[in-house]
């Protein structure tokens with residue numbers, strides 16, 4: 351089979367394209383996401399609600415693919431079990447974890463325009479001058495603002511009924527450590543993986559789904575024998591970086607950032623962030639932390655229940671250390687969109703990894719003629735058994751290609767008059783726009799082979 355790049359209708363009309371550019375500003379991505387059904391502003395008919403977003407038909411598919419890839423990478427291992435803990439937990443959990451006392455940001459208010467700012471993110475000169483950056487009004491002194499959302503459980507709204515929406519999924523894992531270990535007869539070292547919603551009343555949310563007040567986390571806590579913790583910490587740092595590279599995220603856009611003494615969380619002995627270079631700068635995508643035995647010893651202390659692990663072979667009892675990998679699901683999805691966005695002055699396309707793309711292939715009849723539509727429907731239904739596929743017969747073939755390019759569908763298949771007699775179809779590659787003619791019956795095998803050999807084999 352020859353690999354040709356014969357000019358298509360669209361290529362011959364628009365012969366010169368400038369080199370592909372990356373995403374320059376978030377507005378272009380926000381607009382594509384709304385236009386194509388990835389992400390909508392929440393409650394839009396009421397004017398929206400600040401920093402809340404709804405995932406549309408394609409967004410939910412992309413998000414599910416991100417989550418499935420993470421879940422598969424974690425739970426396919428013999429030494430990791432899954433968990434889905436409750437969002438509402440006993441309020442003492444948050445006392446033990448340190449969230450009630452310390453999960454806060456310093457906040458300043460403008461007395462005139464009522465804007466709120468995070469004091470730790472402000473220019474120190476502005477803070478000393480106490481002048482509002484928006485209206486030059488007077489700023490208040492910084493005060494601590496707890497980021498946990500509070501609600502009440504049951505009919506009474508008194509202090510005894512206060513519960514919190516979890517600000518991280520990790521605590522559900524710690525309090526279930528022995529339940530999982532004993533029910534699954536796991537031996538240390540082993541891990542527990544969980545994907546779920548978390549809530550934070552962020553003072554400065556923004557940058558689309560980068561920082562929101564309701565988001566999903568993909569967290570894994572790996573329980574190890576003290577003394578082996580730094581070895582496991584290094585292993586997990588590399589495993590997690592490789593996972594992002596395996597999705598085709600460009601290597602030069604990813605880096606590690608090591609937390610220095612002043613940055614380390616109260617529970618951490620060592621911490622690295624995996625950072626991505628967004629159009630708004632390098633920012634955290636995922637955290638890898640050595641949390642020592644802080645969490646288990648605190649829950650042991652606050653609950654009065656022993657949480658020690660008993661090593662049957664060595665007849666040893668101890669509190670394990672924990673290596674945590676904590677990724678934001680929405681933030682990972684944002685990285686896949688930002689990293690794959692391309693624009694050449696005419697055409698916008700998403701170079702999504704096929705494993706993440708909402709649709710793997712789109713099938714089109716060249717024209718809306720009955721015999722072409724019928725044949726194309728047959729090809730579509732056949733491919734649908736193997737891949738998530740879509741079909742479209744509205745508008746010019748060029749426009750239909752562009753629509754699929756914008757949602758990152760790796761392949762487009764066109765059924766034309768030659769198909770009716772020769773039983774061959776044209777398959778078009780999203781990233782190069784190159785086209786090949788192949789027997790219709792080979793399509794499934796052809797696409798599968800291309801996916802299996804997708805060029806993302808970068809290593810850390």
Ligand code: GAP
Nearest residue numbers: 518520560561562565635636637676677678681
């Ligand atoms: N259990 C540890 C923990 O929660 P974190 O650094 O606060 O650590 C982990 O959060 C990850 O969760 C971050 O790297 C980020 O991807 C995601 N995340 C945190 N806050 C977020 C927010 N407000 N909106 C979206 N994602 C967020």
